[in-house]
Amino acid sequence: MSLLELKSISKIYGDLHALDNVSLKVEKGEWVAIMGPSGSGKSTMMNIIGCMDKPTSGQVLLDGVDISKESDRNLTAIRRDKIGLIFQQFHLVNYLTALENVMVAQYYHSVPDEAEAMEALRRVGLADRAKHLPSQLSGGEQQRVCIARALINYPELILADEPTGNLDEANENIVLEIFRQLHAEGTTLVVVTHDPEVGEVAQRTVVLEYGKITREIHNESFEAKTAPALAEARN
């Protein structure tokens, strides 16, 4: 059984078909990039997969459960238990420290565990920034806090919408290294991007245009190994 299966979903705003009869399967442990020009429906798809929106028609199976008909309340619970979200604009609670921002996700999931949150920060190379407020962190560091927060509850699926959109090359590489490592550990990744470099590192790239999947590219040279950039960041 696929971890995620979209069965001919459409999302219609007025007469705009943001998603038009899209079908897609993502297997457990896969790393899929979703690419496409602006306005092609990438974020719309992300929101539906991330249980933050519902399709106008079609079915979304997550772990075999149809989430397209669930109530908002249940969607919140599913999102909390199965999905880690990463956004382009980072989105941290700005009066909480890096560590606390990670712990918030634990708090709403189960119970905050400082040691575990600290370990998550260490994974993204931010152990020494734990007590900093978001305003005291660089963009790349903020995004890594978001990744740590997305990881903390061991989600089955990590959904990232333009995770490197606001980052420079060096930080982009650090983020990609973390993804690579997560992938190596078996986490399923769905990453939306219009940066070809980010798309290329994935196992499979799905191209969306005008709400339709027009192409799927399998990355032959894909290899899941930890690159030096992350090792550097950790030290």
Place this chain on the structure above:
Amino acid sequence: MFFRMIRGAFVRQKGKMLMIALTIALGASLATAMLNVMLDVGDKINQELKTYGANITVVPKSSSVLNNLYEVEGGEEAQEAFLREDELGKIKTIFWAFNIVDFAPFIDTTADLDSGEEVRLVGTWFNHHLDLPTGEMLDTGVANLRTWWDISDGVWLDEQAESDPNAAMIGAMVARREGVGAGDTLHVKTRYGEADLKVVGVFDAGSDEDEEIYAPMDLVQALSDTDGYLTSIEVSALTTPDNELAIKAAKDPSALSVSQYETWYCTAYVSSICYQIQEVITDSVASPVRQVADSEGAILEKTEFLMVLITILSLVGSGLGICNLVTASVMERSNEIGLLKAIGAKDSAISGIVLTEIVLTGIVGAVIGYFVGFGFAQIIGHTVFGSSIEMKAMVIPIVAMLTVAVTLAGSIPAIRMLLRLRPAEVLHGR
């Protein structure tokens, strides 16, 4: 974690939270002031209005008829009807006994002075101590019913401390004409006896009473051979303003239906209180001193209405203010709220945080408001009533409840907004 988030929100939104606290404080302070004044105002206005004297007079039946028919001025020859002194205490046993604030009996006669002048000699209670049949105690008399008397010489006659049974107070005109003052003795003579009155005080009433002499009940009864009898009783009662029913009943209580009668009897109309007094005092006619009785109730009611109005308006005002501020605060934080929802916070958890913040702020505001309001109450008390307002304990829970209700009601729109907020809409910068 919960507390870290609350604390964080407070630190970040200091200004807004302070504004919310002040808005609540304003509402709470006005409510506190008005409630304190209102609960105390009954007594206060009562004290004010009592300066206008009694609002019910009770006279013997035949004298009332005679007075009304022939307008005879209390000459002993014209009437021999009296009220019975031993029935006085019953006034405090009627249905509306609690509304009877003060009363005083009178017996009057004429007496001759050494100068040959004839004066009215009135026997009464000054500050008489009464043990009621109900077990209650009451100090009542003209000291309470003639508060406007200006004591130009000497002091008020204190019945309970005065040992001389011939102590008396005389009107300013009598004092001037006879050339006597406090501490002097004044000889009076009636048909039935004579006495040397010891003048303890001279009063200026600004009315005919300045021509009269007021002495203890027993002394005047002895001098007029009317032991155990009274010529009139003055009663000061708190009343409800008359309405149609009261007017109809005042004309003829027997014309009322049973239920109308019950309603009337059980309402503190001046006519029903009069009626009840007549029931307990044999052969008496109790009649309202109309204008005063009316205005007393009306002023009390209007003042209370005004205060309730101010309280409601101030609470509505602060409710609207809170509503604005909380909505703005939630709007400002829509990103954060969307994010919390996205990472799995339930609506109830987020509402809980926002409400906790507001309620904590509200408590701070309410406490400040309570003390400020208590200060307001004192200012009102001193400027309007010339005395301080008593701290009523029951105001605290009322104000607490009102503030919580207003704060929560004011937060409803913000909470609804928060519940409607969809993470996808704020997180992708749309």
